[in-house]
Amino acid sequence: MVGFAVVGLGMGRGRARLVSETGGAELVAVVDLNAELAREVGEELGCHWSADLGEVLGRHDVDAVLVMTPSGLHAKIGIQAVEAGKHVVTTKPMDVTVAACDRLIAAADTAGVKLAVDYQSRYVDTNFRVATALRQGWLGKPILGEVRFKWFRSGDYFEHSGGWRGTWAMDGGGSLANQGSHLLDLLLWFMGEPSRVYAETDIANHDIETEDLGMAILNFTSGAKGTILGTTTFPESVYFSAEVHGTEGGVIIEAALDGTSRVFGEGLAERLNAIENPLHNIVEDVVSCLDQGTELRVDGREGRRTVALLEDLYRSSREGRPVDCRRSSDD
Ligand SMILES: NC(=O)c1ccc[n+]([C@@H]2O[C@H](COP(=O)([O-])OP(=O)(O)OC[C@H]3O[C@@H](n4cnc5c(N)ncnc54)[C@H](O)[C@@H]3O)[C@@H](O)[C@H]2O)c1
Incomplete structure (x- = not known):
């Protein structure tokens, strides 16, 4: 059984329900800065709730953290989670800059944990x-x-x-x-x-x-x-x-x-x-990856590609001309 915590309970509320309904996954905790919202969702889905991410990251029954906060916080929260030894899934986009994505990819590599991006x-x-x-x-x-x-x-x-x-x-x-x-x-x-x-x-x-x-x-x-x-x-x-x-x-x-x-x-x-x-959602994907060793459909490097394309598109728009696309971090 893979234990999940979900952080950020706007869209994350639906993802928390999905975890609770997926075989092989257990919804251990939900977290939101808005404690009232965290309590409501925790009580609704019958799991631990908290406004304190650090406390939840200290739990041994949390294997994977779904980061569902505003996009510019994904890498920051993701890095906190991988440094606590947790596998991490960010919702889309992975973060708002390639530099932030690279920090998260490097942190996950260092910690030896899985990193996925949820593109439904x-x-x-x-x-x-x-x-x-x-x-x-x-x-x-x-x-x-x-x-x-x-x-x-x-x-x-x-x-x-x-x-x-x-x-x-x-x-x-x-x-x-x-x-x-x-x-x-x-x-x-x-x-x-x-x-x-x-x-x-x-x-x-x-x-x-x-x-x-x-x-x-x-x-x-x-x-x-x-x-x-x-x-x-x-x-x-x-x-x-x-x-x-x-x-x-x-x-x-x-x-x-x-x-x-x-x-x-x-x-x-x-x-x-x-x-x-064979896979119908991100939770099945993560469970299959951790239990069966299958490849994630969108790992960190794959998720980074969209952010790199966005940066190229915005650069072109600002400069008013076509631009060559930057190469991936692995090139
Ligand atoms: N279909 C999809 O895949 C899909 C759909 C909608 C949104 N999203 C993504 O989900 C993310 C959130 O979007 P949303 O619409 O749910 O936003 P939202 O504003 O409705 O919800 C965000 C929640 O995160 C909480 N939060 C903010 N900072 C936090 C922190 N540091 N720690 C804990 N909780 C924190 C807020 O209190 C809020 O409840 C975005 O990255 C967005 O792109 C994905």
Whole structure:
């Protein structure tokens, strides 16, 4: 049984419930600076609760810590947890800068613990099948990968929810970094390494520091092209999609968070459907990794790629020109 603590109980509340419902996992503790919230969730889910992370990190029955605080705190809290000998999962994005991600990766390596990043769209069957098919070459030579979302976020969402959203320091960007990071992660998973990007961003209809509209053109080292469009200015949240095609076939994933899709290409739909996806969420993934020794779907180095892409996109937008993508820390 893998004992989990969940830190940060906004989105973390749902993740704590997921832990409590997943075989092989035990929800040991929940933590939030807001003690009243921690108590409420702890009582609801029948686990220890605390406003003091240090106290929870001292517990021997906590094996893994899920960091669900505002994004700019992920590495700081993650490092505290790995230094206490705990495996760590951060929610997306891994943190707001590559430098912070690198500190967390180095700390986890030093401590000899596992580090994962929770990108829930990685566990959706359709997305797993498309990534697998692309790696097998079933779509032929990749030509274009496209991700886009048009969502609504109110002024209240930014003003009255802890004051961290839409800030560089805690959100690491706007629509691309927060809502869009799931799709950026999918694009990188599907298409591989970007070599050059050009981005434009705008703050069109919110009173925030970071963009509520972002667009980009990408070149991948494979020779394929990519595009990104993400905005929180649409009157409603209407779509969140990923599309990819190559010389032999294409897939339009109309809803990347649930996997609704259309497949084009001779026999491709049947071949995709035959691919078994063994993992359905981050908790199963961590339990399988620790109990069976399987690879994490998104480890620290993989999670860092999205943050590196975000930095490249924002650099391009600031400088008003295409930029070469920086290489990974392992190069
Ligand atoms: N689908 C997803 O994967 C998904 C969805 C939403 C949010 N997120 C991510 O989850 C993170 C949090 O977003 P949210 O919407 O839950 O935010 P939120 O503001 O609703 O909740 C954050 C919680 O963290 C607590 N907190 C802040 N600092 C803390 C600290 N030092 N120690 C303990 N608790 C602390 C706050 O009191 C608050 O309850 C962000 O990184 C965001 O990108 C992921």
